[in-house]
Amino acid sequence: MDIEEVVRIHANPSGEDGRNVGLEMNEHHYELWKWGIGHISIGQDSWILDVGCGGGRAVSILADLVKAGKVYGVDHSSEMVGLATELNRDAVDSEHVTIIHSPVSELPFPDDMFDIVTAFETCYFWPDIVEDLKEVRRVLKDDGTLLIVNEMYEHSNFGERNSPFTDVGGMNIFSPQDYGDMLESAGFSSVEIDEVPENNWITVIAKK
C-alpha cells in the first residue's frame, strides 16, 4: 500500500481494508489514548463526545471512566460506526454508549451538550479545521474541555517521516503553534499543550 492509499484509508476507512485499519488502530493507539486521557480530569457523571471515534476503543476506555455519565461516538465512516458499535455492544444496549454516523463538520446535537469532546488521531483529516473546531466548541458546555491527542505533529525530529504523508494531500500535520492559533480562531481559551518529542506524540487541551 503506497502512502497515498494509507492516507486515504485512514481518512475514511471503508471495506475490508478499512475494517482492518480500524482493528489495527484499536490496538496500536491504546497507549497513546491512555497517555492523552491522563491529561484531563473526568467526572464520573461526565457526558463525553468522541469525534472520529474509529473502531471505538477510545469510546470503550472513556465509558469505563464515566460510570454515571454517557459517551457518544461519531464517525463519518459507516465501516467504523459498525465496528465501534460491535466493540461496545453491551454499553450500547444499556444506553451508556451511543454511536452515530456523522461527520465532525455538522454534528447532530444541540448547543452546550457535552462536558468533554475528545479527538484522537482524527483532526489531520478534518475538511476545514477552524470551522470544524467551531462546530466542536458549539456542542461543548461552557467551560467544557476539548482534548486532542495525536501521534504525529510538526517537529524537526520527524520532518523526514511526516512530510510524505502531507505531500500526497488529504492530511494535515500541525505544529503546537498551529494548534494554538487555530483554537484561538475557533474561540477556545486557555490552550495547553504537552509533547513527547521522542515519540512525536502531542496532547492539546482547550477550554470553551
Next chain:
Amino acid sequence: MKKDLMDILACPICKGDLVLNISKEDEKEIISGTLYCSKCNEYFPIEDGIPNMLPPELRE
C-alpha cells in the same frame, strides 16, 4: 437506536428538532426508519439500528 436518543438528537444542518418514523423495531431498539427535519425538508435514515446523520451529499 434507542428511542431516548430523540431527546438529544438534532438536525445536523439547522440543529432543530427531528421527527421519528419507525419502519422496524425490536424489544431493544429501532432497527430502521427515518428522522425527518421539516425545516430543512431532509430525511436521515436509520440503518441497522444506527442513525445516519451524514448530509445527503456525503452519503454513500
